[in-house]
Amino acid sequence: MALVTGASRGIGRAIAERLAAAGAEVAVHYHRDKAGAQETLARIDGRGFLVGAELGVPGDTSAVLDQLTPGLAGRRLDVLVNNAAASPAGPIGADTEEAFDRLMAVNVRAPYFLIQRLLAVLADGGRIVSVSSVATRMANPAQTSFAMTKGALETMTRTLAQEFGARGITVNAVAPGATRHQENAAVFEVPGLAELIVAQTALGRLGSAEDVAEVVAFLASPAAGWITGQVVDASGGLHLGVG
Template identity: 65%
Template sequence: MGRLTEKTALVTGASRGIGRAVAERLAADGALVAVHYGKDAAAARETVARIERAGGRAFPIGADLESAEAVDALFAELAAGLAGRRLNILVNNAAAAPAGPIETDTAEQFDRLFAVNVKAPYFIIQRALPLLADGGRIVNLSSAVTRIANPAQTSFAMTKGAVETMSRTLALALGERGITVNVVAPGATMTEANTSLFPPEAAAFLAGQAALGRVGRAEDVADVVALLASDDARWVTGQVLDASGGLHLGARVALAARS
């Protein structure tokens, strides 16, 4: 603990899952963390309570990123919680879930995905820029589906591809202020919020598709975000860091078969 002492951070979608793990890790490193939630205020309060029990500092802020007024609401609460401090770290983690293959996707689902996954982080960054300190950090969450073709997640993958393109462009635009902009792309990641998606058979299959031989955990991703948020990553910008454990890098060949 301590490398982010005196720093402040905003983590969107931090009421559960990867966002909660990121908020807890940044707070453990010393940052004051704004824990954003969309609809589940109780879960956000639980994230704050967990951080405080561990000796960290945090406060919740609510804004439904599907709403046109979301960014105004978010920054009004953020300003109150920061109480005059600058923002040092922005983590755009909140995302709408995949809507299905093109055969069953709808215009409404498509629009929701782009509203939450693309429009919201773009305008959150826009509003954050006057508040963000020079030398600050922006970390955007993408997904391994931008490099692994999955027809069931076509529109979702499109949104994450947009986030990666945005991040490279903003890395160049904000470099003169010493602000780094990077992307973390998780793969199959089990959290306390999605265990139903990983029955034993599915978890075993996905573990077999990963170079490191297991399904990811929220903490695996949070540690990568924390690295990019720290001074250790001061010379890294405009990059996509795959945090999937080497998911679908290629066919796994048993050692016995190679010997």
């Protein structure tokens, strides 16, 4: 059984589909987009159930656990994918304390305390995979606070990997780059943007949600049992070097 947060669309949906294709039942988490989550569940042939909860607010982990527990029906959770995230809030000059606090609450506090609460139901030998970003290794002034949250997520990944190793639980992160999917396709229609990104990507194209999902699925698989505490770049080599 896997739980994927933010699975109603985009990368989260692709991860849910890929894990289901590998045989997992998936708890499809969503916040506002219940219809999208229902579509995700339909796309995996109903192999799972919905978990509706806002993250980054008081009581969020209890809301998730209250819905997850009946679905587990006494079984253990094998895979947790922390995918849900708040979007970048812009450059420091335009940022606000409220937006900053929201980013930290959704992108850092929520996955941290979700892991804490789910340890009781997570199987020994289980997998925790968090979705980070190449923003942690790039200086993008438009994403400073966002990159800070993802840097915290990567630090959490390394330290929890050390702590949970005694139970055989691996903890890793995946760092996508520019990833086009149905929900953000309009962003890449800005004249010249896609071409600029592709020119700075070693593999010469934009990423897809499925590209990221493949890496997550590998880290969640038995084949990745000897990998822990790592951040796997899934950007196709964005800003890897001078072209």
